[in-house]
Amino acid sequence: MKVTINDVAARAGVSIKTVSRVINNEPSVRPATRKKVQEAVEALHYQPNLAARNLAGSRAYTIGLIYDNPNAYYVINMQNGILDACKARGYELLIHPSNSKSESVHQELEDLVLHSKVAGLVLTPPFSETKSVIDTLKRLNVDYVRIVSKTADLEDVEDCIQVDDTAAAFDLTQHLLQLGHKRIGFLCGGEEHVSTYGRREGYRQALEQAGIPVEEDLVLKGEYSFDSGVQGAKKLLSLDKPPTAIFASNDEMAAGALFAARLMNIDIPGQLSIVGFEDSPFSRQTWPKLTTAHQPNNEIAKCAAALVLSKARGHTATESGSASKEAGIKREFIPELVVRDSSGPAPTE
Amino acid sequence: MKVTINDVAARAGVSIKTVSRVINNEPSVRPATRKKVQEAVEALHYQPNLAARNLAGSRAYTIGLIYDNPNAYYVINMQNGILDACKARGYELLIHPSNSKSESVHQELEDLVLHSKVAGLVLTPPFSETKSVIDTLKRLNVDYVRIVSKTADLEDVEDCIQVDDTAAAFDLTQHLLQLGHKRIGFLCGGEEHVSTYGRREGYRQALEQAGIPVEEDLVLKGEYSFDSGVQGAKKLLSLDKPPTAIFASNDEMAAGALFAARLMNIDIPGQLSIVGFEDSPFSRQTWPKLTTAHQPNNEIAKCAAALVLSKARGHTATESGSASKEAGIKREFIPELVVRDSSGPAPTE
DNA sequence: GAAAACAATGACAACGCTGTCATATTATCG
DNA sequence: CGATAATATGACAGCGTTGTCATTGTTTTC
Known part of the structure; x- marks a missing residue:
């Protein structure tokens, strides 16, 4: 019923460490071996256990979304966008609605980061634009991406997805x-x-x-x-x-x-x-x-999530596909005019 | 920075197992000991690590929400309600939007349950009302609560929160x-x-x-x-x-x-x-x-989550507060008429 | 007051994976 | 072809909890 890395290793006739290497896309596995393992994974429908990975590894497999927005459509779009990006990479999403007006945000963030290991955070306005929140995050040394409104005096542009x-x-x-x-x-x-x-x-x-x-x-x-x-x-x-x-x-x-x-x-x-x-x-x-x-909130969220993940992975340089994973992640969006029926010629006086 | 059960044990002068007992509300701890531990927990801001708990324990600390609803307000309300119930008990929420029309639901559910250990699932319509989905869940032997429309011929009423x-x-x-x-x-x-x-x-x-x-x-x-x-x-x-x-x-x-x-x-x-x-x-x-x-979707979700959790806990009868945790969980809701401005006297012909 | 019963505590092995490091295998070079 | 350098693989120790079971107190009982 529940298949572990041991089962895969046994079936493939290798050690569990090798299986681990394959599922994490680490180098130093001979193509033939890799194939054997992959077949075993397929055959057994193996899915690595998240809790174990989180516990054992230095990386985390969860990304958090922090928001305080009464606009349900906005939130849902964000969630779905992030979820898309997560699913593609085997991550999970932890949603965290919070109150930007309350002082408790900082404590909440700390708890979130320490308690449930997160690979990174996606911040939406107004958190993404609140200096004290960013400072807390820096202090906690956690990766994050901010979805922000584009302005001239923006620091740390590389942490941002900007909307013009x-x-x-x-x-x-x-x-x-x-x-x-x-x-x-x-x-x-x-x-x-x-x-x-x-x-x-x-x-x-x-x-x-x-x-x-x-x-x-x-x-x-x-x-x-x-x-x-x-x-x-x-x-x-x-x-x-x-x-x-x-x-x-x-x-x-x-x-x-x-x-x-x-x-x-x-x-x-x-x-x-x-x-x-x-x-x-x-x-x-x-x-x-x-x-x-x-x-395009959905798209924006997707890029934000992709960016968080590429950052988080950057640390553990164990990746094979080296360097700039960030390629292809759009960092700036300009909302486009959509003309419908609520606007028309100015009335003649 | 990161405080573990060992730190707490050391500070309280007891073994980690005793600390575990205290934080899990297990019996067989002398009040004086319990107090010592609790103080240490407070002092150190200790928060048990979720991944470790999930891995080691037989219970899980995550509850899943399955939905397929284009109505953003509905979804957000559900999420917030569940989150409320979760927070109070130290659980987390995993959201899982899915497509009720696709056949992949069953596989997704299986993955969800096996891959990321969940304590239980909250199902919303139409999943909650789809027999094959329920069957899959039964087979997977996972706890769930269904938010359903009240009907006469409803089986397994004890798994449901009904809306009349x-x-x-x-x-x-x-x-x-x-x-x-x-x-x-x-x-x-x-x-x-x-x-x-x-x-x-x-x-x-x-x-x-x-x-x-x-x-x-x-x-x-x-x-x-x-x-x-x-x-x-x-x-x-x-x-x-x-x-x-x-x-x-x-x-x-x-x-x-x-x-x-x-x-x-x-x-x-x-x-x-x-x-x-x-x-x-x-x-x-x-x-x-x-x-x-x-x-009252928020309230409905809260009750659903509370019910899932009480079920999940029921299994591990390690609880001190024995028996019917389910008390006080409302199981049936009747939406109430709200008269506003879109209805008025029938026009005279 | 000793035996029996029970309550409180702790030692230690999981849980399923990743990280580290040692070892075995293969490729490279003079 | 032997020595050396990569490269591939595996053994094993954690990660921070919980579960099991043994051990040590503390009551109760007659």
Whole structure:
């Protein structure tokens, strides 16, 4: 029922150490021997026991995902992406939702790393952008990859998968400008997210390029939630001179803005255009469907996981396939404009 | 840095076996000794190493969650609920998304159980309701708890957490009837889900009680997705004599129905009432907000996990706190009617 | 108060693998 | 062809726990 390395060794007529070499892709095994072992593995459906590997080896076979994100779609996409990368390499995923506002994160991280040996961690915003968290991780000497918003003053770029929020926000804003909008409201995300600033910056740059000054009244603080979108839009639309378009910093906020517009009997996109950011599934489930920027979270997560693993493996240079395993791992993503039905020509006054 | 059972033993002046006894709550340790050990554990921040426990012990310290559900909110809630239960008891969660339509599930399950020792599995629909999957699990002799839709002919009730879809659907339908609706369309979920039948049955019973015959034209096949909701609603609303209310089998379908109604310029709830099922976050993010039945997935998952763990522990009767650990674990849930804005009085003809 | 019963503790061998190091085999070279 | 250098393989000791079983206290019992 339960087949161990001994069974394989016996069947292949070699020592367990040789079997170990084969399954770990270590050098110094003659092709013929390797083949014998591989056949035995196949025949017996052998799968190395994870607990034993973790215990015995210096490497670990689990990667952890740290997140604090109320957006279920985001989280699921991250998980699936990582899982994809893990499965291909025989690793497992340990998920760890946490609260970025609580001070306990550091203790939790320490426990996680010490208690259940992890090969590495994937961090999502806002953890990935919190210095104290990164410091803790450095102190614990654990590998990690941060999924972060691209900014100029980023340290340790090699630990990061970057998302260029600024460029995407620029495109989105330009799209609105091209539709003839001159007054474009902007709903900011939470201040603990660097993406908030990146997206606003893209908005600013596009306006600047078009020679339109940023009106501070049109830029509202908020957070990445539906309710925040509702509140923000209400406020913008109650202005004496309301904007003809609203850039909501994510899809959830955009859905909220849509909701507020409906409340106020405003036609979308006839009287008001709304754009979101992320292209989460429900940007297709609103009425009308949202114009947004597609952020390939699944793919991003996959790359992050691949990067963590290549780092983790880097240490134990026992690999045969030497050097740069990192080749082919995309390190920067620019969300792409997706035009749907929530944006249209600016109304003629 | 990394503190092991040896460190604790040394500090407490006992053997490692005694420490093991204390941390596992085994009997036969004098209170004074127990206290000494506990103090040492505290002082050193000792946390037993999971890999070692898994390897050495007969029990496992990981619980697996098997799901195949496109609904991100559902999955996240399940995960969080299980994680809650796990954390309290020092277990870990291994998530395993799978494809219920593929034949590979059985092999995957086998690998999962054999490869990474699990204490037990939590199954969600449709796996929890698929006989062949259950058979495989029985054969593998692994503990599991199934989250299922309550039905009369359910075997092995003690393995289940039941959700009474019929009762909730009955309430929802009755709500519509009380608003004066006589022609109520029904959009079915996927046929692989038992809940689909339960919900339809509740709908039927309510109509029957009200003395209204079920019109087969008003009951449409579908699946638990937004698009299916759109299609179904379009069809119903194109009928010669369209219904005045639509019961969508879940919130996503209801959102789809809402979308279709908007497309056809139908006022909700003025001309048409729509109700959903589940009370997922986005039932609050549609316009108008959905009347639905609240299904406490987080709580359900928590109970499922608690049940798995109590089962797993049952085997190793080493526990001090004897017998029925299962006390206090809720085994049946009836989603509760939540009236919001998508349902209103039937239009006068 | 000695025998019997029981409770508390510890020594030591697993668990299934990887790491280290010694050994056996094969290739290389003068 | 013999010596030397690689290369391939295996023996064996951990990794940090738990499980088994033997040993040492501590009660109870008559």
